[in-house]
Amino acid sequence: MHQPIGVFDSGYGGLTILREIVRKLPEYDYMYLGDNARTPYGTRSFETVYQYTLECVRHLFARGCRLVVLACNTASAKALRNIQQLDLPLMTEMGPDGPDRRVLGVIRPTTEVIGNYSQSGHVGILATRGTVTSESYVVEIEKFFPGLNVFQEACPMWVPLVENGEFASPGADYFVKQHINRLIDKSPIIDTLLLACTHYPLLIDKIRQAAPVGVTIVSQGEIIADSLTDYLQRHPILEEQCSKHGQRTFLTTDSTVDFDRQAAIFYGESIRSVQLTL
Template sequence: MQTPQPIGIFDSGYGGLTVMKEIVKALPQYDYVYLGDNARAPYGTRSFETVYRYTLECVKWFFDQGCPLVILACNTASAKALRTIQQNDLSGLAPDRRVLGVIRPTTEVIGNYSASGKVGILATAGTVASGSYPIEIDKFFPGVEVYQEACPMWVPLIENDEHGKPGADYFVRQHLDRLLANDKGIDAILLGCTHYPLMQDKIKAFLPGNITVLSQGEIVATSLVDYLHRHPEMEARITRGGQRRFCTTDDAVDFERHASLFYGRALQAEHIDLGS
């Protein structure tokens, strides 16, 4: 029997499940293992060094599970840790394996959704502070103006299942008004946190109809399909058992209760200790 070599999908908590849901929908044949580092979440307010250290520990865990490919389905980890892991760690750790993020696939296409050349980014404070989105968007769409807004209250609202209630309206309108005050020509807004798709309908309700709101799940899934097509040597290594394994560094029962909100269906989780 072939040893499983699943695609690893990582997030500091639950949000990456919105990305995993779209990846599994696009590529259902593969095996997957998801890890939420819930015991140390949130990552958004932590330093670059801390996020890098935590993310690297989790990447090593994925490699121990046999994953040849790991997706950092976390904007903060992608912004603060991915480049260092790719450039400094992989060659000594596992030169035949790959770690990808969610920022580059999004920045490769976002300019195509804006007629005005003015786009907005809604994200965590850590992602905004990293400057990753303006830097990466400039590589692909140098003429596009990028405006960012940190939304520190949105993740707690979502994780406490308060995002659909009237009390959340104030915090949604506050940040949308701040973002649009930068330039009334903004006509495309990216939800730069994988939690935010759960509030997409509410966000759209407070925006003019001409503004396109983009979430990352479908974009990242489409990019992964293309990546595996371009790298058949990697695609051939991933096992096709249709298995989905869900892990958390915190309480498994609590993870299951919250995770179904993000994944769209009930799931069974297991607790893991990193490094054990």
């Protein structure tokens, strides 16, 4: 039976997470769903993001996924808790003979380790406005590193720069430098920058150039891949339900031509997607 691990994002960014997961766990089947027809999620209300994310999670479940990773910071911030607490209990038959379904996000695994990167105790979060407004990182980091000082900066131009193919252009330098400077102005002793949006790794060269010397820049891909590995080891019944044929399936709610062209940039290799209607 085909029971892939589902990976969801509002667009292309989650492919940077999937790339690292596949590198770490290549034997599993994966199904990626990008809701490109309704992206971006970062500027939408909590209720809208929740409803859109829930629709996509249900679709992945209907296609055989038992485990879905929300590889999207905005969806993790605005929808994950409701889905886990309100919707999963209605969709899941717990126990060894039932379809044990789980939904995971990217915020908690990141906040469990981010404090380990900092020597000064001052960490900067670079994210979409939706993620910053949700305060999810601030709240979660407090649970694991209560003494850590967290400073946030919303970067509304960064996702459009990436999705319009301008992430390597000279024009991107201005917007990257602007937000790095604003964040460092909040605390000059910030020594760790978390890229809390899956699009931002494509800007990492410019972020490194703009950041002060010695600042550690953390992207989420490897963290999530390690966390998923650990999760599967701790949940053997669920792990056994995941099929292992090394298959990759890519779904998009928008044009497959556009998706395939852009996805190759994020995923690092060419792909062929299938369009779906929710």
